[in-house]
Amino acid sequence: MEVLKELLYSKDHEWVKIDSGKAWIGITDFAQEELGSIVYVEGPKVGDNLSAGDELGVVESVKAASDIYSPVSGRVIEVNAVLEEKPELINEDPYGSWIAVLNIDNDISIGDLMNADEYEKYCDSL
Protein backbone atom coordinates (compact mmCIF):
# COMPACT_ATOMS: atom_id res chain seq x y z
CA MET A 1 0.00 0.00 0.00
CA GLU A 2 1.45 3.30 -1.12
CA VAL A 3 1.44 6.44 0.99
CA LEU A 4 3.03 9.73 -0.10
CA LYS A 5 4.96 11.63 2.55
CA GLU A 6 3.97 15.12 1.46
CA LEU A 7 0.20 14.56 1.61
CA LEU A 8 -2.39 14.68 4.37
CA TYR A 9 -5.01 11.98 4.86
CA SER A 10 -8.55 11.61 6.19
CA LYS A 11 -10.07 8.67 8.04
CA ASP A 12 -12.29 8.13 5.01
CA HIS A 13 -9.25 7.53 2.81
CA GLU A 14 -9.12 10.80 0.96
CA TRP A 15 -5.74 12.47 0.40
CA VAL A 16 -5.23 16.20 0.24
CA LYS A 17 -2.34 18.31 -1.04
CA ILE A 18 -2.30 21.86 0.26
CA ASP A 19 -0.34 24.44 -1.71
CA SER A 20 -0.65 28.21 -2.10
CA GLY A 21 -4.17 28.48 -0.74
CA LYS A 22 -5.48 25.56 -2.78
CA ALA A 23 -6.28 21.97 -1.88
CA TRP A 24 -6.14 19.07 -4.34
CA ILE A 25 -8.25 16.10 -3.21
CA GLY A 26 -8.31 12.46 -4.31
CA ILE A 27 -8.64 8.98 -2.86
CA THR A 28 -5.76 6.91 -1.54
CA ASP A 29 -4.10 3.73 -2.77
CA PHE A 30 -5.79 1.88 0.12
CA ALA A 31 -9.19 3.12 -1.09
CA GLN A 32 -8.73 2.22 -4.77
CA GLU A 33 -7.41 -1.20 -3.78
CA GLU A 34 -10.49 -1.84 -1.61
CA LEU A 35 -12.89 -0.61 -4.29
CA GLY A 36 -11.51 -2.62 -7.18
CA SER A 37 -11.97 -1.49 -10.79
CA ILE A 38 -13.42 2.04 -10.78
CA VAL A 39 -15.96 2.65 -13.54
CA TYR A 40 -17.53 6.01 -12.65
CA VAL A 41 -16.51 9.22 -10.93
CA GLU A 42 -18.74 12.15 -10.11
CA GLY A 43 -17.14 15.19 -8.59
CA PRO A 44 -18.63 18.36 -7.15
CA LYS A 45 -19.68 21.37 -9.21
CA VAL A 46 -17.34 24.29 -9.75
CA GLY A 47 -18.47 27.02 -7.39
CA ASP A 48 -19.77 24.69 -4.67
CA ASN A 49 -18.88 25.80 -1.15
CA LEU A 50 -17.97 22.80 0.95
CA SER A 51 -17.30 22.32 4.64
CA ALA A 52 -14.95 19.63 5.84
CA GLY A 53 -16.96 16.42 5.97
CA ASP A 54 -19.41 17.46 3.25
CA GLU A 55 -19.99 15.08 0.39
CA LEU A 56 -17.49 15.80 -2.38
CA GLY A 57 -18.83 13.27 -4.86
CA VAL A 58 -19.07 9.58 -5.66
CA VAL A 59 -16.64 6.96 -6.87
CA GLU A 60 -18.19 3.76 -8.22
CA SER A 61 -16.54 0.42 -8.74
CA VAL A 62 -18.14 -2.46 -10.63
CA LYS A 63 -19.70 -3.72 -7.39
CA ALA A 64 -20.51 -0.63 -5.36
CA ALA A 65 -20.98 3.13 -5.15
CA SER A 66 -18.87 4.90 -2.55
CA ASP A 67 -19.33 8.45 -1.30
CA ILE A 68 -16.28 10.66 -0.97
CA TYR A 69 -16.04 13.51 1.50
CA SER A 70 -14.11 16.75 1.45
CA PRO A 71 -11.35 16.67 4.08
CA VAL A 72 -11.19 20.49 4.10
CA SER A 73 -13.49 23.49 3.78
CA GLY A 74 -13.36 25.63 0.69
CA ARG A 75 -14.81 26.58 -2.66
CA VAL A 76 -14.53 24.23 -5.65
CA ILE A 77 -12.55 25.87 -8.44
CA GLU A 78 -11.75 22.90 -10.65
CA VAL A 79 -13.02 19.36 -11.28
CA ASN A 80 -10.97 16.69 -13.09
CA ALA A 81 -12.91 16.08 -16.31
CA VAL A 82 -10.47 13.39 -17.51
CA LEU A 83 -11.80 11.05 -14.83
CA GLU A 84 -15.25 11.12 -16.45
CA GLU A 85 -13.87 9.37 -19.51
CA LYS A 86 -11.13 7.38 -17.81
CA PRO A 87 -12.18 6.59 -14.24
CA GLU A 88 -9.70 3.71 -14.20
CA LEU A 89 -6.89 6.28 -13.86
CA ILE A 90 -7.69 6.39 -10.15
CA ASN A 91 -6.77 2.69 -9.88
CA GLU A 92 -3.63 3.16 -11.95
CA ASP A 93 -2.41 6.35 -10.26
CA PRO A 94 -4.47 7.30 -7.18
CA TYR A 95 -2.21 10.14 -6.04
CA GLY A 96 -1.85 11.57 -9.54
CA SER A 97 -5.62 11.50 -10.13
CA TRP A 98 -7.06 14.41 -8.18
CA ILE A 99 -10.84 14.65 -8.21
CA ALA A 100 -11.36 18.31 -7.26
CA VAL A 101 -9.41 21.45 -6.38
CA LEU A 102 -10.70 23.80 -3.68
CA ASN A 103 -9.76 27.38 -2.81
CA ILE A 104 -9.21 27.21 0.93
CA ASP A 105 -8.94 29.73 3.75
CA ASN A 106 -5.45 30.45 5.00
CA ASP A 107 -6.35 29.66 8.60
CA ILE A 108 -7.71 26.27 7.60
CA SER A 109 -7.91 23.70 10.36
CA ILE A 110 -6.17 20.52 9.40
CA GLY A 111 -6.31 19.11 12.92
CA ASP A 112 -8.40 16.10 11.99
CA LEU A 113 -6.15 15.10 9.13
CA MET A 114 -3.31 12.60 9.47
CA ASN A 115 0.19 12.78 8.11
CA ALA A 116 1.63 9.90 6.08
CA ASP A 117 2.95 7.91 9.07
CA GLU A 118 -0.27 8.31 11.05
CA TYR A 119 -2.35 7.26 8.03
CA GLU A 120 -0.20 4.21 7.44
CA LYS A 121 -0.62 3.14 11.07
CA TYR A 122 -4.34 3.83 10.81
CA CYS A 123 -4.67 1.59 7.75
CA ASP A 124 -2.71 -1.19 9.43
CA SER A 125 -5.18 -1.08 12.32
CA LEU A 126 -8.19 -1.63 10.10
Next chain:
Amino acid sequence: MKTPELSNGLNRKTPLYDLQKAMGARMIQFSGWEMPVSYDDIISEHMAVRTHAGLFDVSHMGEILIDGKHALDDLQRLMTNDLSKLTDYRIMYSPMCYENGGVVDDVLIYRFAADKYLIVVNAGNVTNDVEWIEQNLNSRTHAENISDDYIQFSLQGPSSGDIMRKIAGCEWERLENMKYLSFAECNIEGMDVLISRTGYTGGDGFELYMDISKAKISDTAQKLWNIILDNGAEFGIKPAGLGARDTLRLEAALPLYGHELSPEITPFEAGLERFVKLDKVGGFIGRDALIKQNTEGVLRKIAGFKMVGRGVPRNGYEVVATEADVEAAGGVADAAVDVAAEREISTICKMSAGAAAGASVASEVAAGETAASAEDNRDLGFKTYGYVTSGSYLPFIKANMGLALIDAKLSKPGSKIYVKIRNSLVEAEIISTPFIKKDYRKGV
Protein backbone atom coordinates in the same frame (compact mmCIF):
# COMPACT_ATOMS: atom_id res chain seq x y z
CA MET B 1 -15.10 7.74 1.34
CA LYS B 2 -16.66 4.72 2.90
CA THR B 3 -14.86 1.50 2.11
CA PRO B 4 -16.96 -1.47 1.03
CA GLU B 5 -18.11 -3.99 3.67
CA LEU B 6 -15.62 -6.72 4.32
CA SER B 7 -16.66 -10.27 5.22
CA ASN B 8 -17.33 -10.90 8.89
CA GLY B 9 -15.79 -14.35 9.14
CA LEU B 10 -18.94 -16.12 10.28
CA ASN B 11 -19.94 -17.67 6.99
CA ARG B 12 -19.45 -21.09 5.43
CA LYS B 13 -16.36 -21.70 3.37
CA THR B 14 -15.67 -23.91 0.39
CA PRO B 15 -12.68 -26.31 0.48
CA LEU B 16 -10.75 -23.75 -1.57
CA TYR B 17 -11.00 -20.91 0.96
CA ASP B 18 -7.44 -21.09 2.27
CA LEU B 19 -6.05 -21.46 -1.23
CA GLN B 20 -8.10 -18.50 -2.46
CA LYS B 21 -6.89 -16.29 0.39
CA ALA B 22 -3.33 -17.37 -0.36
CA MET B 23 -3.91 -16.38 -4.00
CA GLY B 24 -4.84 -12.90 -2.80
CA ALA B 25 -8.57 -13.18 -3.43
CA ARG B 26 -10.81 -10.41 -2.14
CA MET B 27 -13.61 -12.15 -0.19
CA ILE B 28 -17.27 -11.23 0.06
CA GLN B 29 -20.32 -12.60 1.83
CA PHE B 30 -22.74 -14.29 -0.52
CA SER B 31 -25.76 -16.31 0.58
CA GLY B 32 -24.11 -17.30 3.83
CA TRP B 33 -20.76 -18.15 2.23
CA GLU B 34 -17.37 -16.45 2.12
CA MET B 35 -16.56 -16.37 -1.56
CA PRO B 36 -13.98 -14.60 -3.71
CA VAL B 37 -15.45 -11.56 -5.44
CA SER B 38 -12.21 -11.25 -7.41
CA TYR B 39 -8.64 -12.54 -7.43
CA ASP B 40 -7.15 -9.79 -9.56
CA ASP B 41 -9.91 -7.38 -10.60
CA ILE B 42 -13.40 -7.91 -11.92
CA ILE B 43 -12.79 -6.35 -15.31
CA SER B 44 -9.71 -8.40 -16.23
CA GLU B 45 -11.37 -11.60 -15.02
CA HIS B 46 -14.51 -10.83 -17.04
CA MET B 47 -12.43 -10.12 -20.16
CA ALA B 48 -10.43 -13.33 -19.67
CA VAL B 49 -13.67 -15.32 -19.81
CA ARG B 50 -14.78 -13.52 -22.97
CA THR B 51 -11.43 -13.88 -24.80
CA HIS B 52 -9.64 -16.87 -23.23
CA ALA B 53 -10.93 -18.75 -20.18
CA GLY B 54 -11.85 -18.25 -16.55
CA LEU B 55 -12.22 -20.71 -13.68
CA PHE B 56 -14.85 -20.16 -10.99
CA ASP B 57 -15.25 -21.97 -7.67
CA VAL B 58 -19.03 -22.31 -7.33
CA SER B 59 -19.03 -25.00 -4.65
CA HIS B 60 -21.56 -22.97 -2.68
CA MET B 61 -24.25 -24.10 -5.13
CA GLY B 62 -26.51 -26.93 -4.02
CA GLU B 63 -27.04 -30.44 -5.39
CA ILE B 64 -30.07 -32.63 -4.67
CA LEU B 65 -30.25 -36.24 -5.81
CA ILE B 66 -33.75 -37.54 -6.66
CA ASP B 67 -34.40 -41.17 -7.38
CA GLY B 68 -37.23 -43.67 -7.45
CA LYS B 69 -39.80 -45.17 -9.80
CA HIS B 70 -41.95 -42.03 -9.61
CA ALA B 71 -39.11 -39.54 -9.77
CA LEU B 72 -40.04 -38.24 -13.22
CA ASP B 73 -43.71 -37.76 -12.34
CA ASP B 74 -42.77 -35.94 -9.13
CA LEU B 75 -40.31 -33.67 -10.90
CA GLN B 76 -42.83 -32.94 -13.65
CA ARG B 77 -45.23 -31.65 -10.98
CA LEU B 78 -42.51 -29.45 -9.49
CA MET B 79 -41.00 -28.02 -12.69
CA THR B 80 -42.68 -25.77 -15.25
CA ASN B 81 -40.59 -27.19 -18.10
CA ASP B 82 -41.35 -30.55 -19.74
CA LEU B 83 -38.85 -33.11 -18.41
CA SER B 84 -40.34 -35.90 -20.56
CA LYS B 85 -38.19 -34.42 -23.32
CA LEU B 86 -35.02 -35.31 -21.39
CA THR B 87 -32.93 -38.31 -22.34
CA ASP B 88 -30.11 -39.88 -20.34
CA TYR B 89 -27.13 -37.57 -19.79
CA ARG B 90 -29.02 -34.47 -20.92
CA ILE B 91 -29.86 -31.42 -18.85
CA MET B 92 -32.84 -29.10 -18.73
CA TYR B 93 -33.27 -25.64 -17.19
CA SER B 94 -36.53 -24.95 -15.40
CA PRO B 95 -38.15 -22.57 -12.98
CA MET B 96 -39.92 -24.22 -10.05
CA CYS B 97 -43.09 -22.37 -8.94
CA TYR B 98 -45.40 -21.88 -5.99
CA GLU B 99 -49.18 -22.25 -6.47
CA ASN B 100 -49.43 -18.51 -7.17
CA GLY B 101 -46.89 -18.70 -9.99
CA GLY B 102 -44.09 -17.03 -8.04
CA VAL B 103 -40.71 -18.74 -8.32
CA VAL B 104 -39.23 -21.03 -5.67
CA ASP B 105 -35.92 -21.26 -7.56
CA ASP B 106 -34.54 -21.67 -11.07
CA VAL B 107 -32.65 -24.92 -11.40
CA LEU B 108 -30.88 -27.34 -13.72
CA ILE B 109 -32.12 -30.91 -13.90
CA TYR B 110 -29.51 -33.51 -14.90
CA ARG B 111 -31.03 -36.83 -15.96
CA PHE B 112 -28.93 -39.96 -15.30
CA ALA B 113 -31.83 -42.35 -16.00
CA ALA B 114 -35.63 -42.30 -15.99
CA ASP B 115 -35.56 -42.87 -12.26
CA LYS B 116 -32.47 -40.86 -11.26
CA TYR B 117 -31.87 -37.09 -11.44
CA LEU B 118 -29.49 -34.49 -10.04
CA ILE B 119 -31.01 -31.07 -9.37
CA VAL B 120 -28.54 -28.17 -9.20
CA VAL B 121 -29.89 -25.23 -7.20
CA ASN B 122 -28.87 -21.72 -6.15
CA ALA B 123 -26.69 -21.42 -3.05
CA GLY B 124 -29.11 -19.23 -1.14
CA ASN B 125 -32.05 -21.56 -1.73
CA VAL B 126 -30.69 -25.00 -0.83
CA THR B 127 -32.57 -25.44 2.45
CA ASN B 128 -35.77 -23.96 1.05
CA ASP B 129 -35.61 -26.05 -2.13
CA VAL B 130 -34.98 -29.32 -0.27
CA GLU B 131 -37.95 -28.63 1.99
CA TRP B 132 -40.21 -27.65 -0.94
CA ILE B 133 -39.19 -30.68 -2.99
CA GLU B 134 -39.62 -33.13 -0.08
CA GLN B 135 -43.07 -31.74 0.67
CA ASN B 136 -44.12 -32.46 -2.89
CA LEU B 137 -42.70 -35.93 -3.50
CA ASN B 138 -44.42 -39.27 -3.71
CA SER B 139 -43.60 -41.23 -0.55
CA ARG B 140 -41.45 -43.66 -2.48
CA THR B 141 -39.32 -41.05 -4.24
CA HIS B 142 -36.09 -40.43 -2.42
CA ALA B 143 -34.51 -36.96 -2.19
CA GLU B 144 -31.02 -36.52 -0.81
CA ASN B 145 -29.28 -33.20 -0.22
CA ILE B 146 -25.69 -33.91 -1.28
CA SER B 147 -24.62 -30.26 -1.48
CA ASP B 148 -22.06 -30.59 1.31
CA ASP B 149 -20.38 -33.54 -0.42
CA TYR B 150 -19.98 -31.87 -3.79
CA ILE B 151 -17.63 -29.20 -5.03
CA GLN B 152 -18.39 -27.46 -8.31
CA PHE B 153 -16.13 -25.51 -10.63
CA SER B 154 -17.08 -23.62 -13.75
CA LEU B 155 -14.59 -23.35 -16.61
CA GLN B 156 -15.87 -20.83 -19.15
CA GLY B 157 -14.61 -19.13 -22.28
CA PRO B 158 -13.60 -19.80 -25.90
CA SER B 159 -10.47 -21.70 -24.78
CA SER B 160 -12.33 -23.89 -22.29
CA GLY B 161 -12.51 -26.72 -24.87
CA ASP B 162 -8.75 -26.59 -25.46
CA ILE B 163 -8.13 -26.79 -21.73
CA MET B 164 -10.60 -29.64 -21.21
CA ARG B 165 -8.93 -31.56 -24.06
CA LYS B 166 -5.57 -31.34 -22.24
CA ILE B 167 -7.03 -32.36 -18.88
CA ALA B 168 -9.46 -35.02 -19.99
CA GLY B 169 -6.94 -37.19 -21.80
CA CYS B 170 -8.63 -40.14 -23.47
CA GLU B 171 -11.96 -38.89 -22.07
CA TRP B 172 -11.87 -35.97 -24.48
CA GLU B 173 -13.36 -38.13 -27.24
CA ARG B 174 -16.60 -38.26 -25.26
CA LEU B 175 -16.55 -34.56 -24.37
CA GLU B 176 -15.41 -33.04 -27.64
CA ASN B 177 -18.75 -33.16 -29.41
CA MET B 178 -20.88 -33.04 -26.31
CA LYS B 179 -23.39 -30.32 -26.98
CA TYR B 180 -24.62 -27.65 -24.62
CA LEU B 181 -26.81 -29.04 -21.82
CA SER B 182 -25.26 -32.52 -21.85
CA PHE B 183 -23.04 -34.24 -19.30
CA ALA B 184 -20.74 -37.22 -18.84
CA GLU B 185 -19.16 -39.05 -15.93
CA CYS B 186 -15.42 -38.89 -16.47
CA ASN B 187 -12.17 -39.69 -14.82
CA ILE B 188 -9.50 -37.01 -14.66
CA GLU B 189 -6.10 -38.06 -13.33
CA GLY B 190 -7.75 -40.77 -11.29
CA MET B 191 -10.56 -38.57 -9.93
CA ASP B 192 -14.23 -39.18 -10.68
CA VAL B 193 -15.58 -35.94 -12.10
CA LEU B 194 -19.00 -35.24 -13.59
CA ILE B 195 -18.58 -32.81 -16.46
CA SER B 196 -21.42 -30.89 -18.10
CA ARG B 197 -21.42 -28.47 -20.97
CA THR B 198 -23.24 -25.74 -19.09
CA GLY B 199 -22.50 -22.30 -17.77
CA TYR B 200 -23.77 -18.94 -16.68
CA THR B 201 -21.89 -16.65 -19.04
CA GLY B 202 -23.62 -16.92 -22.41
CA GLY B 203 -20.57 -18.61 -23.95
CA ASP B 204 -18.99 -22.05 -24.24
CA GLY B 205 -17.85 -23.75 -21.08
CA PHE B 206 -17.93 -26.72 -18.76
CA GLU B 207 -19.00 -27.26 -15.20
CA LEU B 208 -17.21 -29.88 -13.13
CA TYR B 209 -18.66 -31.65 -10.11
CA MET B 210 -16.73 -33.84 -7.71
CA ASP B 211 -17.91 -35.79 -4.69
CA ILE B 212 -15.17 -35.08 -2.19
CA SER B 213 -16.78 -37.17 0.55
CA LYS B 214 -16.01 -40.32 -1.40
CA ALA B 215 -12.75 -39.16 -2.94
CA LYS B 216 -9.43 -40.67 -1.97
CA ILE B 217 -7.43 -38.58 0.51
CA SER B 218 -5.17 -37.32 -2.27
CA ASP B 219 -8.09 -36.31 -4.47
CA THR B 220 -8.98 -32.89 -3.20
CA ALA B 221 -10.69 -29.83 -4.51
CA GLN B 222 -7.33 -28.08 -4.58
CA LYS B 223 -5.82 -30.78 -6.75
CA LEU B 224 -8.55 -30.47 -9.39
CA TRP B 225 -8.43 -26.64 -9.21
CA ASN B 226 -4.67 -26.60 -9.74
CA ILE B 227 -4.80 -29.15 -12.56
CA ILE B 228 -7.18 -26.87 -14.45
CA LEU B 229 -5.20 -23.67 -13.77
CA ASP B 230 -1.84 -25.28 -14.59
CA ASN B 231 -3.07 -26.78 -17.85
CA GLY B 232 -4.95 -23.64 -18.74
CA ALA B 233 -1.99 -21.29 -18.27
CA GLU B 234 -0.85 -21.53 -21.89
CA PHE B 235 -4.38 -20.58 -23.00
CA GLY B 236 -4.57 -17.51 -20.78
CA ILE B 237 -6.85 -18.92 -18.06
CA LYS B 238 -7.54 -16.72 -15.04
CA PRO B 239 -9.22 -17.65 -11.77
CA ALA B 240 -12.43 -15.60 -11.62
CA GLY B 241 -14.68 -14.56 -8.76
CA LEU B 242 -18.34 -13.79 -8.18
CA GLY B 243 -17.90 -10.20 -9.35
CA ALA B 244 -17.10 -11.32 -12.89
CA ARG B 245 -19.70 -14.09 -12.65
CA ASP B 246 -22.34 -11.42 -12.16
CA THR B 247 -21.17 -9.06 -14.92
CA LEU B 248 -20.87 -11.98 -17.35
CA ARG B 249 -24.38 -13.35 -16.74
CA LEU B 250 -25.76 -9.79 -16.92
CA GLU B 251 -24.18 -9.24 -20.36
CA ALA B 252 -25.97 -12.40 -21.44
CA ALA B 253 -29.15 -11.13 -19.71
CA LEU B 254 -29.42 -14.33 -17.67
CA PRO B 255 -31.70 -14.07 -14.63
CA LEU B 256 -30.37 -14.13 -11.08
CA TYR B 257 -32.72 -15.50 -8.43
CA GLY B 258 -33.49 -12.83 -5.92
CA HIS B 259 -33.24 -10.17 -8.65
CA GLU B 260 -35.12 -11.21 -11.84
CA LEU B 261 -36.85 -14.16 -10.19
CA SER B 262 -38.41 -14.41 -6.73
CA PRO B 263 -41.57 -15.56 -4.95
CA GLU B 264 -43.07 -12.27 -6.20
CA ILE B 265 -41.95 -12.57 -9.83
CA THR B 266 -43.39 -15.18 -12.22
CA PRO B 267 -41.49 -16.84 -15.09
CA PHE B 268 -43.70 -14.93 -17.55
CA GLU B 269 -42.82 -11.59 -15.99
CA ALA B 270 -39.17 -12.62 -16.21
CA GLY B 271 -39.43 -13.45 -19.91
CA LEU B 272 -38.93 -17.19 -19.39
CA GLU B 273 -42.01 -18.28 -21.40
CA ARG B 274 -40.02 -20.86 -23.37
CA PHE B 275 -39.33 -22.78 -20.14
CA VAL B 276 -43.01 -22.95 -19.11
CA LYS B 277 -45.09 -25.69 -20.74
CA LEU B 278 -48.69 -24.87 -19.88
CA ASP B 279 -49.93 -27.84 -21.91
CA LYS B 280 -47.71 -30.37 -20.16
CA VAL B 281 -49.57 -33.61 -19.40
CA GLY B 282 -50.34 -33.80 -15.68
CA GLY B 283 -49.80 -30.11 -15.16
CA PHE B 284 -47.48 -28.61 -12.54
CA ILE B 285 -47.66 -26.55 -9.35
CA GLY B 286 -48.50 -22.99 -10.31
CA ARG B 287 -49.98 -23.82 -13.70
CA ASP B 288 -53.43 -22.38 -13.05
CA ALA B 289 -52.02 -19.07 -11.89
CA LEU B 290 -49.72 -18.95 -14.92
CA ILE B 291 -52.52 -19.83 -17.35
CA LYS B 292 -54.48 -16.90 -15.95
CA GLN B 293 -51.50 -14.58 -16.31
CA ASN B 294 -50.86 -15.80 -19.84
CA THR B 295 -54.48 -15.16 -20.82
CA GLU B 296 -54.68 -11.73 -19.23
CA GLY B 297 -51.18 -10.69 -20.21
CA VAL B 298 -48.45 -9.66 -17.77
CA LEU B 299 -48.74 -6.22 -16.23
CA ARG B 300 -45.01 -5.89 -15.73
CA LYS B 301 -41.96 -7.38 -17.41
CA ILE B 302 -38.21 -7.72 -17.01
CA ALA B 303 -36.66 -5.61 -19.76
CA GLY B 304 -33.10 -4.84 -20.75
CA PHE B 305 -31.91 -1.24 -20.89
CA LYS B 306 -28.80 0.78 -21.64
CA MET B 307 -27.91 4.08 -20.01
CA VAL B 308 -28.02 7.10 -22.30
CA GLY B 309 -26.95 9.62 -19.63
CA ARG B 310 -23.95 9.26 -17.30
CA GLY B 311 -24.38 6.89 -14.40
CA VAL B 312 -24.28 3.28 -13.25
CA PRO B 313 -27.68 1.61 -12.73
CA ARG B 314 -27.93 -0.70 -9.72
CA ASN B 315 -30.41 -3.09 -8.08
CA GLY B 316 -33.25 -1.20 -6.42
CA TYR B 317 -32.93 2.08 -8.31
CA GLU B 318 -36.34 3.42 -9.39
CA VAL B 319 -37.33 3.58 -13.03
CA VAL B 320 -39.45 6.61 -13.85
CA ALA B 321 -40.97 8.11 -16.95
CA THR B 322 -43.48 10.74 -17.99
CA GLU B 323 -46.91 9.84 -19.31
CA ALA B 324 -45.78 11.21 -22.64
CA ASP B 325 -42.91 8.69 -22.61
CA VAL B 326 -45.39 5.88 -21.90
CA GLU B 327 -47.64 6.95 -24.76
CA ALA B 328 -44.65 7.19 -27.08
CA ALA B 329 -43.61 3.70 -25.99
CA GLY B 330 -47.04 2.42 -26.98
CA GLY B 331 -46.39 3.70 -30.49
CA VAL B 332 -42.94 2.15 -30.60
CA ALA B 333 -44.36 -1.21 -29.52
CA ASP B 334 -46.13 -1.83 -32.80
CA ALA B 335 -42.92 -1.60 -34.77
CA ALA B 336 -40.51 -3.12 -32.25
CA VAL B 337 -39.38 -6.72 -32.00
CA ASP B 338 -41.46 -8.76 -29.56
CA VAL B 339 -39.05 -9.67 -26.82
CA ALA B 340 -41.34 -12.41 -25.59
CA ALA B 341 -40.92 -14.40 -28.79
CA GLU B 342 -39.37 -17.84 -28.44
CA ARG B 343 -36.59 -17.41 -30.94
CA GLU B 344 -33.20 -16.22 -29.74
CA ILE B 345 -32.69 -12.50 -30.17
CA SER B 346 -29.05 -11.53 -30.47
CA THR B 347 -27.88 -8.00 -30.19
CA ILE B 348 -24.29 -7.01 -30.31
CA CYS B 349 -24.14 -3.74 -28.50
CA LYS B 350 -20.91 -1.81 -28.67
CA MET B 351 -20.58 1.79 -27.69
CA SER B 352 -17.26 3.51 -28.07
CA ALA B 353 -16.27 5.24 -24.86
CA GLY B 354 -15.83 8.56 -26.67
CA ALA B 355 -19.24 8.62 -28.30
CA ALA B 356 -20.96 7.47 -25.14
CA ALA B 357 -19.24 10.05 -22.97
CA GLY B 358 -20.03 12.89 -25.37
CA ALA B 359 -23.68 12.01 -25.69
CA SER B 360 -24.06 11.16 -22.03
CA VAL B 361 -22.72 14.45 -20.63
CA ALA B 362 -25.28 16.41 -22.67
CA SER B 363 -28.11 14.09 -21.62
CA GLU B 364 -27.16 14.21 -17.99
CA VAL B 365 -27.14 18.00 -18.01
CA ALA B 366 -30.64 17.93 -19.49
CA ALA B 367 -31.87 15.29 -17.07
CA GLY B 368 -30.19 16.99 -14.12
CA GLU B 369 -31.98 20.19 -14.93
CA THR B 370 -35.38 18.56 -15.06
CA ALA B 371 -35.30 16.58 -11.83
CA ALA B 372 -34.40 17.63 -8.32
CA SER B 373 -36.94 16.31 -5.83
CA ALA B 374 -39.93 13.99 -5.75
CA GLU B 375 -42.29 16.99 -5.77
CA ASP B 376 -40.60 18.42 -8.84
CA ASN B 377 -40.83 15.01 -10.48
CA ARG B 378 -44.56 14.86 -9.97
CA ASP B 379 -44.97 18.40 -11.23
CA LEU B 380 -43.14 17.45 -14.41
CA GLY B 381 -45.28 14.35 -14.77
CA PHE B 382 -42.63 11.80 -13.79
CA LYS B 383 -44.08 8.65 -12.23
CA THR B 384 -42.40 5.50 -11.01
CA TYR B 385 -42.96 2.57 -13.36
CA GLY B 386 -40.67 -0.04 -11.85
CA TYR B 387 -37.15 -0.62 -10.57
CA VAL B 388 -33.76 -1.90 -11.64
CA THR B 389 -33.35 -5.60 -10.80
CA SER B 390 -29.69 -5.81 -11.88
CA GLY B 391 -27.36 -3.15 -13.28
CA SER B 392 -23.67 -2.60 -13.77
CA TYR B 393 -20.86 -1.40 -15.93
CA LEU B 394 -20.45 -4.28 -18.43
CA PRO B 395 -16.75 -4.78 -19.26
CA PHE B 396 -16.93 -6.48 -22.67
CA ILE B 397 -19.58 -4.17 -24.09
CA LYS B 398 -17.99 -1.24 -22.20
CA ALA B 399 -21.30 0.34 -21.32
CA ASN B 400 -23.60 0.80 -18.33
CA MET B 401 -26.62 -1.46 -18.74
CA GLY B 402 -29.09 -3.51 -16.79
CA LEU B 403 -32.40 -5.29 -16.37
CA ALA B 404 -35.49 -3.72 -14.83
CA LEU B 405 -38.90 -4.96 -13.74
CA ILE B 406 -41.18 -2.37 -15.26
CA ASP B 407 -44.74 -1.68 -16.40
CA ALA B 408 -45.36 -3.80 -19.47
CA LYS B 409 -46.35 -0.66 -21.42
CA LEU B 410 -42.77 0.61 -21.15
CA SER B 411 -41.01 -2.70 -21.81
CA LYS B 412 -40.65 -2.64 -25.58
CA PRO B 413 -37.22 -1.85 -27.10
CA GLY B 414 -36.93 1.84 -27.96
CA SER B 415 -38.95 3.04 -24.96
CA LYS B 416 -37.41 5.99 -23.11
CA ILE B 417 -37.06 5.70 -19.35
CA TYR B 418 -35.13 7.43 -16.58
CA VAL B 419 -33.20 5.69 -13.83
CA LYS B 420 -33.14 7.48 -10.49
CA ILE B 421 -29.47 7.50 -9.46
CA ARG B 422 -29.10 9.24 -6.12
CA ASN B 423 -30.94 12.53 -6.72
CA SER B 424 -30.81 12.66 -10.50
CA LEU B 425 -33.01 11.14 -13.17
CA VAL B 426 -30.65 9.78 -15.78
CA GLU B 427 -31.97 8.91 -19.21
CA ALA B 428 -31.93 5.30 -20.42
CA GLU B 429 -33.45 3.29 -23.26
CA ILE B 430 -35.08 -0.14 -23.34
CA ILE B 431 -33.17 -2.50 -25.65
CA SER B 432 -33.62 -6.14 -26.60
CA THR B 433 -31.76 -8.92 -24.83
CA PRO B 434 -29.33 -10.60 -24.63
CA PHE B 435 -26.81 -7.76 -24.80
CA ILE B 436 -24.19 -9.96 -26.46
CA LYS B 437 -24.49 -12.70 -29.02
CA LYS B 438 -24.67 -16.00 -27.15
CA ASP B 439 -22.15 -18.57 -28.28
CA TYR B 440 -23.13 -22.03 -27.04
CA ARG B 441 -21.71 -25.27 -28.40
CA LYS B 442 -24.40 -26.51 -30.78
CA GLY B 443 -22.84 -29.94 -31.16
CA VAL B 444 -22.55 -32.21 -34.14
